[in-house]
Each structure stands twice: as structure tokens, then as C-alpha cells.
Amino acid sequence: MLLRVEPVRYHQRSACKEQSEGALTMQTSRATDPTLLARASGVLATTLRESLQLARDLVRAEATHLPPGTIERLDTLLEEFSRRRVRIALFGEVKAGKSTLINAIAGQPLSPVAFDPLTSVPVHITYGPETTWVVNEHRLESISALEQFMRAHPFEAAEVLVTTPLDLLSLGGQVDLLDTPGMGSCDEHFDAITGTLLQALDAVVLVVRYPGLFTRFTRELVKRLEGTISKLFVVWNLDRACADLSPAERQRFAEQLSQNIRIPHELHLVDARAALDAAPHGKARADSGIEAFVAALRTFVASTARDVAALREASKAGVAWLEQVLPGLRARFEQVDQHVREARNALARVQEAGEQELAEARQRQSAYEAGIAQLAEHSRRRAAARRAKLLEEVHRARRRWMRNGHLLRLERAVATAVEAYATDMAAIAKDTRDQLVTAAAAFGADVSLSPLGKRVPEVGRLTPEDRNVRANSGSLRMLRRAIWKQWYLPGLERFERQTLVADAQQYDQWLHAAARAAVEAGQSATAERLRRIEERITAQLAEVRAATQLDAYEHEHDLLRKGVPTLEAEASKIQQLAEQARSLLDA
Missing domain, CATH: 1.20.1330 (f41 fragment of flagellin, N-terminal domain)
Structure with missing residues (x-):
């Protein structure tokens, strides 16, 4: 059981950069920095998955003109990436501070706070080249635009998808964060959502607040997590209600909370609001406990050299798959x-x-x-x-x-x-x-x-x-x-x-x-x-x-006319990814 985790020290230098043509040029070092390796591997994995998924979408319509099993072989690769994807969900009661914690991790507002139409909707946060919010088919450029849209259409959204270039999200095979609706809400539908997510998750962040550190709802969630989740983080959100607690009282309440939870977990005390308001990399942010918590998340999702080797092999398999498919598509x-x-x-x-x-x-x-x-x-x-x-x-x-x-x-x-x-x-x-x-x-x-x-x-x-x-x-x-x-x-x-x-x-x-x-x-x-x-x-x-x-042939002609050059470009891109993965292994 961990009451406080010291920040993990790592280099802040980016592991990769995107050029205007979309190719990735890896910046490697002979120093075996696990965080650098995880970040670079994550970007490569994300790019490879996107390329393979695009290739599948383009080839699917021509499946009948390709050798049997062509699509299935690519599906196997994509399924492997899907298993490598790290999914972490935040759970807690209403007003526990989940959205504030998400925003503190990101260092910017990503998930609306205290806004009823949105705190009742799951917010899915994943890696992307720029920060955007997508509701149904509507693409929004700011969180204020998101709030305005939700006020105008409070019952239309089933989920809000947020993409952002957050470094943490590019680690490993790519990290997804899910800000769930608060447990104990009046609408039983959202409690049902909370239950259906557990089997697909790699880790859970349970957010609690004083004085209700271990309520009936928290106890029920812990029971449901037992035996289903490989990693549990418990975050005590030190909001204003904790201002009058002495350090000794905080320590005592934290020990009691850990004893009540019983299943294996890491406990972090984080002042999410102070972390969000603090300057990046400043002392106030470090004192808030957010950097120690983020470091623990990084350690959990970080890739190893074996993962990078698997990524390289997957890239080679993707190139081989495209080299097999392209001649048939050209002939078609x-x-x-x-x-x-x-x-x-x-x-x-x-x-x-x-x-x-x-x-x-x-x-x-x-x-x-x-x-x-x-x-x-x-x-x-x-x-x-x-x-x-x-x-x-x-x-x-x-x-x-x-x-x-x-x-x-x-x-x-x-x-x-x-x-x-x-x-x-x-x-x-x-x-x-x-x-x-x-x-x-x-x-x-x-x-x-x-x-x-x-x-x-x-x-x-x-x-x-x-x-x-x-x-x-x-x-x-x-x-x-x-x-x-x-x-x-x-x-x-x-x-x-x-x-x-x-x-x-x-x-x-x-x-x-x-x-x-x-x-x-x-x-x-x-x-x-x-x-x-x-x-x-x-x-x-x-x-x-x-x-x-x-009509059907013209539609197919248009797809192939655009798709074949795109697949050729993706094959070249995936080949570069394989070479970049090798450079990571050689570093």
C-alpha cells in the first residue's frame, strides 16, 4: 500500500516530432530512459494502428477479390494492438472531483466541472495531434463551445470524445482515460455504465473526498472491482473540506481508508484544484501530489524493449500484408x-x-x-x-x-x-x-x-x-x-x-x-x-x-483510384515505423 509516491524523474525532451509530410523522425539516445522509450513506442504504436486501420477500411470493400483470409490476418494485427491499448477509468461519487483530477493531469480543462449535462455523460480522452472535443458528429474547438452545445442539446450525447497531445496518453500502446458519470446519481443508467466498463479496463482510479472517504457507494464499487481489475489507484482529492485537517489527521484517515479498501491498491493524496491552478513544473504543483500520481501512472503504462520489438515485428507484418494486397488491388x-x-x-x-x-x-x-x-x-x-x-x-x-x-x-x-x-x-x-x-x-x-x-x-x-x-x-x-x-x-x-x-x-x-x-x-x-x-x-x-x-463499378473505381495511392503511402509509412522501432532497440 502506497500512501505517497515520490515523483519519478524523467527527461522532458519529446521522443518524436511530426514533420509536415506526416512522417515521424525518432530522436533516440544511447541512454536507456524507460520513459523516453515508452513515449516513443507509444507514438509509433498509435501511428501504426491508425495506418493499419485505414488500410483495413480501404481494403474491406475489395475483400472478395483478394486471397481468402486477407482481412482476417489484418484483423489479428489490429486485435493485438487493441489488447496493447491501456484503458484507465476514473470512478467516484458525484462531486468527488474526477473531472478536476483529469484536468489537473492534463494541465488544462478537458472535462467540464460542475456542469450537470456533461457530468452525466462519459468523457473519453485519448491521444491526438490537437485538442478537440467531438460529440456525435460535431467537432468543437474549446470546452466553452462544448458546454454551449450541451446546453442546447442536453439529451443527444452518449459520449464526449476528447483528443489531446498529452504526453501521458502516448505511452505504451496508447493510453485512454475515461471520466465516468458519478456513482450514486439519480439516473440508474449511469451506474449501469459504470458496471459494464470493468471487464474492458486495465486500471481504475477511484476518487474519494472527505468526509465521505468510504461510503456505501465506494464499498459497493470496491466489491465489484475485486478480482476484475489488475491495478487500482485510490486518489483522495484534498478539496476545501480538508483544509482544517492536520497532517496527522490526514495520515490517520488515509490509513483507515486503505484498511477499508482491503484489495491491493496505491493510495495518493492529491489536491487536484491546486494542481490545476499551479504553474507547470512549479513547486505548488509538485506539493499538490499530482506529479507523484502522474509518475505512478507512467510507471504502470510504460512500454518495455520487448513491446518495442513486438511493435517492429507488427510493422514488418503490416508491410508484408500490404505488399501482398497491393498487386491484387492494382490489377483489380x-x-x-x-x-x-x-x-x-x-x-x-x-x-x-x-x-x-x-x-x-x-x-x-x-x-x-x-x-x-x-x-x-x-x-x-x-x-x-x-x-x-x-x-x-x-x-x-x-x-x-x-x-x-x-x-x-x-x-x-x-x-x-x-x-x-x-x-x-x-x-x-x-x-x-x-x-x-x-x-x-x-x-x-x-x-x-x-x-x-x-x-x-x-x-x-x-x-x-x-x-x-x-x-x-x-x-x-x-x-x-x-x-x-x-x-x-x-x-x-x-x-x-x-x-x-x-x-x-x-x-x-x-x-x-x-x-x-x-x-x-x-x-x-x-x-x-x-x-x-x-x-x-x-x-x-x-x-x-x-x-x-x-454504378457499383464507378463507386469501386473511385475507391480504388484514391485508395491504392493511399495504401502505397501507408506501406511506406509503416516501413519507416519499423525502421524507427529498430532504432529505438539499438539506442
């Missing part, structure tokens, strides 16, 4: 790359053929619209020619009237010409409608066009009676009818300039609407044709992707 990458390129070429051919078919459909639509425009223009010219013929017939009848002055004959001749015109225009409209419907049907479009029907333009009365009398009386009648034909025949002039122009406009409107309807029907047919083509292209692309399993 070539196969996957070839497959992906062929599948993508097949997709490109389908896409190119589809684009060609789409372009042809659009060109066909353009040709169809040009054909409709030609039909409309031809109909428009036929109608214009028929109106010109009507005007010629009307003018010929009027010239006969100018010679003979027979108004009745003129009216009959004009009426006959207009009737023939109306019949011909109806025939032209019917021919045009039939041609548009036929062209649309040939294109694959369904169009319904309203027939124009026969429309006889109204001629009306050609001249008033008095003008007709005057046209047929007096001298020079024929000359006057020729010169003043518009005055003598105002109705005929109105028919030519207004009625016939309006009839032409009405026909043009019908023709435009019919042609527009035919074009729109073609556009609808083309839109449907394009939709079907695009659906077929999409289906064909999907068939190619499914037949070639392109």
Missing part, C-alpha cells in the same frame, strides 16, 4: 477501369444514337412546317388568280355596258361571274383543307379543320335609277359612260374596292388558321415523338447501366 483497378471505360463508351453510343434520332425528328418537323407553308402559299395564289379572273369578267361586262348601255345585261353578267367565283373559291378551299389534312396524317398528326363553305359575295344595286336614265339619254352617251363609269356604276365600284377585298381577307384568315392548326398538330405529334424517343433513350441508358453494373 485495371480491370475496373477497363470495365468502366467500356460501359461509358456504350452509354455514349446510346446517347449519340438517341441525339441523332432526336435531331432527325426535329428536322422532320421543320420540313413538315415548310410543306404546310408551301400548301398555304399555293392556295393563296390560286385564290388571288381566281379573284383576278372575276375582276376581268366584271370589267368585260362593264365594257359591253359602256357600248350598249343595257344595265340588266350587266347585272346578269356580274351575277353569273360572282356565282362562278364563289363556286370555284369553295372548291379551292376544299382542296386546300384536304391537302392540309392529308399532309398532317402523313406526318402522323391528327388535325380537324373547319370547312370554309361556299360564300357568294353580295354585289348589291349597281346604280340608282336616275343615273341609269342619264347614262342612256342625251348625246355622246357611250363616251360619257366610258369616261364616267365609276359615277354611273357606284355599286360595281364598291363591289371591286370593298366587297371583293373583304372576301379576300376572310379567305386569308381562314387559310392562316387552317395552316396554323396543321402546324400545331404537327408540333404536338413531334413533341410526343420526342418524348417517346427520350424515354427510350433513358430506358436504354438504364439498361446499359444495369447490365454493366456501372
Whole structure:
């Protein structure tokens, strides 16, 4: 039983340094310093474990393409490192000072103190290149940010993971500290957590405080620890309640506490708050008892030369494993790359053929619209020619009237010409409608066009009676009818300039609407044709992707493209670790 352990003297010089490329260059000495050896070995072990775990994650997806047992051999190495990892948990009642002790060991706040949402959550502290706090997937850069997050999300965290470059944590195969929720809390869940951890622990730090140095909860924990833990540290946290105790009283209470515990243990009296507030390496920190306690922890976790030799052999085994795996992965990458390129070429051919078919459909639509425009223009010219013929017939009848002055004959001749015109225009409209419907049907479009029907333009009365009398009386009648034909025949002039122009406009409107309807029907047919083509292209692309399993191969291609160079780099890194382990053994 140890009431007070004097600080173990060791060099403060770092055992390794990280270069910008991530490689580790060991600084060794011919002096066989156990602490230096433990620190350097711990960093090597941590780096090797991370490299092997990364290699496993990268290779796992390709396990079916590797020799049987490949992953299992690496799992054996990782399991060995897992067994080498030293796990130490801090237990104690609520407010015993566990978090303060953790912070005193680290020399900085890592675990929140007196903050209910966090003192009820396990805090896992492990080695890392920088100090960070991770809750679920949230990465936090300060303990104040951690407290703010926990206030906002008090029920979301199952554990807080803290990484920090604390020298103690890099010793041996790497040290993990676990700050557990206080025993005796109202929530039975946290007492259950305390019980489930024991089988996985290498050591336990039991933190007690005065005056309840050995309470019912402490007694229960000691019973559960008996036979399950190889190392027990008991820390009496000398808080303010101990300020009035004399040295003799402290000694007496410490002896009583050790007698009550009964199972093998080391007892340390530590003023955790004073240690945290003291300057590093100062007298106040040494007097607090924290350095003696940390030295005891170092002694417990320190690696031996045999551990370094095992580390070297593990590095060599890791390199051999990667050298066996990499050729197969390179060959697999070539196969996957070839497959992906062929599948993508097949997709490109389908896409190119589809684009060609789409372009042809659009060109066909353009040709169809040009054909409709030609039909409309031809109909428009036929109608214009028929109106010109009507005007010629009307003018010929009027010239006969100018010679003979027979108004009745003129009216009959004009009426006959207009009737023939109306019949011909109806025939032209019917021919045009039939041609548009036929062209649309040939294109694959369904169009319904309203027939124009026969429309006889109204001629009306050609001249008033008095003008007709005057046209047929007096001298020079024929000359006057020729010169003043518009005055003598105002109705005929109105028919030519207004009625016939309006009839032409009405026909043009019908023709435009019919042609527009035919074009729109073609556009609808083309839109449907394009939709079907695009659906077929999409289906064909999907068939190619499914037949070639392109999605899976592309995912594998991406993993191998990034993973193979990474594995090559890790192999080189692990080789360096083996050489560095050898340099430690030679030192």
C-alpha cells in the first residue's frame, strides 16, 4: 500500500516530432530512459494502428477479390494492438472531483466541472495531434463551445470524445482515460455504465473526498472491482473540506481508508484544484501530489524493449500484408477501369444514337412546317388568280355596258361571274383543307379543320335609277359612260374596292388558321415523338447501366483510384515505423 509516491524523474525532451509530410523522425539516445522509450513506442504504436486501420477500411470493400483470409490476418494485427491499448477509468461519487483530477493531469480543462449535462455523460480522452472535443458528429474547438452545445442539446450525447497531445496518453500502446458519470446519481443508467466498463479496463482510479472517504457507494464499487481489475489507484482529492485537517489527521484517515479498501491498491493524496491552478513544473504543483500520481501512472503504462520489438515485428507484418494486397488491388483497378471505360463508351453510343434520332425528328418537323407553308402559299395564289379572273369578267361586262348601255345585261353578267367565283373559291378551299389534312396524317398528326363553305359575295344595286336614265339619254352617251363609269356604276365600284377585298381577307384568315392548326398538330405529334424517343433513350441508358453494373463499378473505381495511392503511402509509412522501432532497440 502506497500512501505517497515520490515523483519519478524523467527527461522532458519529446521522443518524436511530426514533420509536415506526416512522417515521424525518432530522436533516440544511447541512454536507456524507460520513459523516453515508452513515449516513443507509444507514438509509433498509435501511428501504426491508425495506418493499419485505414488500410483495413480501404481494403474491406475489395475483400472478395483478394486471397481468402486477407482481412482476417489484418484483423489479428489490429486485435493485438487493441489488447496493447491501456484503458484507465476514473470512478467516484458525484462531486468527488474526477473531472478536476483529469484536468489537473492534463494541465488544462478537458472535462467540464460542475456542469450537470456533461457530468452525466462519459468523457473519453485519448491521444491526438490537437485538442478537440467531438460529440456525435460535431467537432468543437474549446470546452466553452462544448458546454454551449450541451446546453442546447442536453439529451443527444452518449459520449464526449476528447483528443489531446498529452504526453501521458502516448505511452505504451496508447493510453485512454475515461471520466465516468458519478456513482450514486439519480439516473440508474449511469451506474449501469459504470458496471459494464470493468471487464474492458486495465486500471481504475477511484476518487474519494472527505468526509465521505468510504461510503456505501465506494464499498459497493470496491466489491465489484475485486478480482476484475489488475491495478487500482485510490486518489483522495484534498478539496476545501480538508483544509482544517492536520497532517496527522490526514495520515490517520488515509490509513483507515486503505484498511477499508482491503484489495491491493496505491493510495495518493492529491489536491487536484491546486494542481490545476499551479504553474507547470512549479513547486505548488509538485506539493499538490499530482506529479507523484502522474509518475505512478507512467510507471504502470510504460512500454518495455520487448513491446518495442513486438511493435517492429507488427510493422514488418503490416508491410508484408500490404505488399501482398497491393498487386491484387492494382490489377483489380485495371480491370475496373477497363470495365468502366467500356460501359461509358456504350452509354455514349446510346446517347449519340438517341441525339441523332432526336435531331432527325426535329428536322422532320421543320420540313413538315415548310410543306404546310408551301400548301398555304399555293392556295393563296390560286385564290388571288381566281379573284383576278372575276375582276376581268366584271370589267368585260362593264365594257359591253359602256357600248350598249343595257344595265340588266350587266347585272346578269356580274351575277353569273360572282356565282362562278364563289363556286370555284369553295372548291379551292376544299382542296386546300384536304391537302392540309392529308399532309398532317402523313406526318402522323391528327388535325380537324373547319370547312370554309361556299360564300357568294353580295354585289348589291349597281346604280340608282336616275343615273341609269342619264347614262342612256342625251348625246355622246357611250363616251360619257366610258369616261364616267365609276359615277354611273357606284355599286360595281364598291363591289371591286370593298366587297371583293373583304372576301379576300376572310379567305386569308381562314387559310392562316387552317395552316396554323396543321402546324400545331404537327408540333404536338413531334413533341410526343420526342418524348417517346427520350424515354427510350433513358430506358436504354438504364439498361446499359444495369447490365454493366456501372454504378457499383464507378463507386469501386473511385475507391480504388484514391485508395491504392493511399495504401502505397501507408506501406511506406509503416516501413519507416519499423525502421524507427529498430532504432529505438539499438539506442
